[in-house]
Amino acid sequence: MSQISADNTQGLPAAYALLMLDVASRWGITEEELLKPFGLDRQTLTSPTLRIPLETVNEIYKKALELTEEPGLPFYIGMQMKLSSHGFIGFAAMTADNVAQALELVERFISLRIMGFAVRLERKGDKALLYLETDLTLQPLRDGVVAGLLIGLGQMAQVVTGETLFGVADIDIPENPRFEEFRYVLPAQIHFNQPHNRITFDASYLDLPLVMADSASMQLAVEQCERELVAIGLTNRFVRQVRELIHQDGAGFRSVEAVADLLHMSERTLKRQLAQEGTTFSDILENIRRQMAVRLLDGNDQSIERIAEELGYSDVANFNRAFKRWTGTTPGQYRRANNEKPDTVLINAT
Secondary structure, three states: OOOOEOOOOOEEEHHHHHHHHHHHHHHOOOHHHHHHHHOOOHHHHOOOOOEEEHHHHHHHHHHHHHHHOOOOHHHHHHHHOOHHHHHHHHHHHHOOOEHHHHHHHHHHHHHHOOOOEEEEEEEEOOEEEEEEEEOOOOOOHHHHHHHHHHHHHHHHHHHHHOOOOOEEEEOOOOOOOOHHHHOOOOOOOEEOOOOOOEEEEEHHHHHOEOOOOOHHHHHHHHHHHHHHHHHHOOHHHHHHHHHHHHEEOOOEEOOHHHHHHHOOOOHHHHHHHHHHOOOOHHHHHHHHHHHHHHHHHHHOOOOHHHHHHHOOOOOHHHHHHHHHHHHOOOHHHHHHHHHHOOOEOOOOOO
16 A cells, blocks of 8 residues: 655545545445545544545545445536535635636646646637546546546536536546436536547636635635645646657657656656656657647647648558547547537536
């Protein structure tokens, strides 16, 4: 078992393990059953400074799935997620002036809470696109966090705005066997097996005021988040640094050896540090290419041949095979389907 300490900056805050415990308790699962194998208990998880290594969180999540025998567990976790679950980031977001400001704060500080994940907001005409990107590869934790966060974002959006919102949620994981039973009670309509994790909604929602807007409180929370960023230092930015070195405009895609040289470390050390972050060099490279492919295809102003070349593929056939491996469809089919996809309900009134 990985060492757990309050000084561990490479894991997830204990609050998320506590959230898992609270959800699992619905099935009569006790803290002793879920946590004792990992040397943890509820009292320990209430520490605001404790972080748990990703490998340990992954094992706790596996144990929760095993004990509850509930494949829909990430749906329940997402529905029970509150902004307060995310510490000072959540407090800053809920006291922001409007939705746009709240999302900007999440985009800026998400690495404080959930390592290996990033949020990116784009505006395209009258639509807003909120992407959730990750280099985490530990399973089943990776897919569970993706599903839980997307559902949680929808759930929290209704709470902070007091509005019923509409949109489309795409998710890159296989369809959950429990989804049909959840379809009409989940706060989001989800399209599974997509090439990205994204919520698309009307851009006018970004101007919606928040019911708990408080500029003074938000500023205090932002200052605390900034102090935490300084305290964490470079540790949580390592994967981001590797991503930036793998691909830069005009430089193409670098090899693992080239990136290690630029970081003044051996290839072995680079791979070991990435493993500690729950990912690998090849997974990051693959993820970059997939995300770039989706953005370029969404742009709809470049030919598929040009996109394949920009992504470093020797020919279109290789790009087609890679994209079909990622998404189950070809670039051409994805572009046509994406342009025709209608909006559906994202958040239902409760």
